Amino acid sequence: MTKELIRYAAQIRPSERQLAVQELEFYAFIHFTVNTYTGKEWGMGDEDPSIFNPVEFDADQWVAACTSAGMKGLILTCKHHDGFCLWPSRYTEHSVKNSPWKNGTGDMVKEVSEACRRAGIKFGVYLSPWDRHEPTYGDSPRYNEHMLNQLTELLSNYGDIFCVWFDGACGEGPNGKRQQYDWDAYYARIRELQPNAAISVCGPDIRWCGNEAGHCRTSEWSVVPASLRDNEKIQEKSQQADDREFARRYQSDENDLGSRAVIQHERELVWYPAEVNTSIRPGWFYHDFEDDQVKSLDELLQVYYGSVGGNATFLLNLPPDRRGLIHENDVARLQELGDKLRETFRTNLAIGASAAATESSAGFDAGRLLDGNRDTFWAPEEGTEQAVVELDLQREQTFSHVVLQEYRYTQRIERFELEYKDGEHWKPLFEGTVVGHKRICRFHPVASRHIRLKITESRWQPQLAAFEIYSSIPSA
Structure with a gap:
């Protein structure tokens, strides 16, 4: 194309x-x-x-x-x-x-x-x-x-x-x-x-x-x-x-x-x-x-x-x-x-986390993924169709759901992968295609401090507004 x-x-x-x-x-x-x-x-x-x-x-x-x-x-x-x-x-x-x-x-x-x-x-x-x-x-x-x-x-x-x-x-x-x-x-x-x-x-x-x-x-x-x-x-x-x-x-x-x-x-x-x-x-x-x-x-x-x-x-x-x-x-x-x-979906475990991306365009840094505002978003430079975002949850957490949301006025992500860090190694967690208004990724519970999103295909540039993490395990 x-x-x-x-x-x-x-x-x-x-x-x-x-x-x-x-x-x-x-x-x-x-x-x-x-x-x-x-x-x-x-x-x-x-x-x-x-x-x-x-x-x-x-x-x-x-x-x-x-x-x-x-x-x-x-x-x-x-x-x-x-x-x-x-x-x-x-x-x-x-x-x-x-x-x-x-x-x-x-x-x-x-x-x-x-x-x-x-x-x-x-x-x-x-x-x-x-x-x-x-x-x-x-x-x-x-x-x-x-x-x-x-x-x-x-x-x-x-x-x-x-x-x-x-x-x-x-x-x-x-x-x-x-x-x-x-x-x-x-x-x-x-x-x-x-x-x-x-x-x-x-x-x-x-x-x-x-x-x-x-x-x-x-x-x-x-x-x-x-x-x-x-x-x-x-x-x-x-x-x-x-x-x-x-x-x-x-x-x-x-x-x-x-x-x-x-x-x-x-x-x-x-x-x-x-x-x-x-x-x-x-x-x-x-x-x-x-x-x-x-x-x-x-x-x-x-x-x-x-x-x-x-x-x-x-x-x-x-x-x-x-x-x-x-x-x-x-x-x-x-x-x-x-x-x-x-x-x-009671508690977003990404609250208090830090976010880093392989690249961000000016004014659209990865921290915008965690601010709870659908009108702000992270984005790399225009024309960049692949990128990686990593979250540090500050401590090990057990989770089973990731919720991704693109900027309200666009749909661009075509394929992505989620990985979590186990010791020194990154392990696969989920593979998906489109995101759009909301993509809920479900998987067997894992425990980790680090999770990353690899956007492998997108249109023109991804514009991601939310990266949330949840656990389906009832809290004690």
């Missing part, structure tokens, strides 16, 4: 709204609608609103379950494919206003958004473009106006929204026609009413990881081909024909989306970070027969370390039951997960 292309890739930057989501790291999905009462995953749109009656609904219980796990946000399925609205929309009768819940006076979106604010976590909305109930669906201009009206309600009446999450599902309408979504109009309305909200999956800000199983890539790049922004939209929007030179189209489920081998053929790169989404149970909506199928602590930790610890965010679905509560089994597992994470 040419130096010009490498420098271009290194200088791709995120927007503030993208950064805000990346720095949340771990947040909840709540799937709740008439499906909870019919046992379906995708409702048909012909459900009677009278079946919706979560008599014990408690938004604060939902949020408490989220915060116990360390989550910093919640995205509510305000309308799923069945078209049933969890708020009293003016633009349909298929909503909570015609249910027995609170005698038709309830507004679940309002209660959940307010509970999030009380607890100090962010609130986001999921609005399905596919609506199996709405009679105008498939009459594209009329339905697009309907969609904009409902977006306006959600973005105007419930305070700050951190994310608008769009699914890409597109089915046939009740009139036998297929809807052509006006994505540009949807995006414009969001930017007008909630300029700080990220638009996720079918949107330009946060991309889908490519699966719903919690599978995470070994190398997750935030800097990727611009064409990926269209992948989850309907086919008519996403295909780009008659472009032979760039006919190769990368799909969301491919393993490599941002290496040099990929980007060397691209004319345009964008910052488009990944979100890993999966459910705590097999289904996205609650089913009582899955009460004993809640993911284990080890399974959740595996996804957490692969996503949050691998330069992606983690969106974990929690399906409330028919009472309107997060089930006790799920609540217990979330508490267990939060306790484990808090125990592991």
Whole structure:
């Protein structure tokens, strides 16, 4: 690759709204609608609103379950494919206003958004473009106006929204026609009413990881081909024909989306970070027969370390039951997960350490790795793509986790190695590829006073903001 292309890739930057989501790291999905009462995953749109009656609904219980796990946000399925609205929309009768819940006076979106604010976590909305109930669906201009009206309600009446999450599902309408979504109009309305909200999956800000199983890539790049922004939209929007030179189209489920081998053929790169989404149970909506199928602590930790610890965010679905509560089994597992994470990352053993690098550019010395500030960073001179940083912990410490974070506005490290000093000899500890927002390196506990990071491949120059060390062994 040419130096010009490498420098271009290194200088791709995120927007503030993208950064805000990346720095949340771990947040909840709540799937709740008439499906909870019919046992379906995708409702048909012909459900009677009278079946919706979560008599014990408690938004604060939902949020408490989220915060116990360390989550910093919640995205509510305000309308799923069945078209049933969890708020009293003016633009349909298929909503909570015609249910027995609170005698038709309830507004679940309002209660959940307010509970999030009380607890100090962010609130986001999921609005399905596919609506199996709405009679105008498939009459594209009329339905697009309907969609904009409902977006306006959600973005105007419930305070700050951190994310608008769009699914890409597109089915046939009740009139036998297929809807052509006006994505540009949807995006414009969001930017007008909630300029700080990220638009996720079918949107330009946060991309889908490519699966719903919690599978995470070994190398997750935030800097990727611009064409990926269209992948989850309907086919008519996403295909780009008659472009032979760039006919190769990368799909969301491919393993490599941002290496040099990929980007060397691209004319345009964008910052488009990944979100890993999966459910705590097999289904996205609650089913009582899955009460004993809640993911284990080890399974959740595996996804957490692969996503949050691998330069992606983690969106974990929690399906409330028919009472309107997060089930006790799920609540217990979330508490267990939060306790484990808090125990592991309670004490940064690098506090009080000293840092030295093989080289540093003026004003970007290695001490900046240890100052706890994501806006300061260590960097060698421009054009220096390999370097070594060594930490002296001042005394021997036992540790099992290293957390690396690049400068907030860049992703450059392509490959690195960690080593620890055993007597007079350096021994291998961990090998990794990308770092990005956060890379959590896990290994069997070792005891040493010295640890070093060898950056063996990077773009233009590495810019590293944090080098933290933790032990998973409970303190005495």
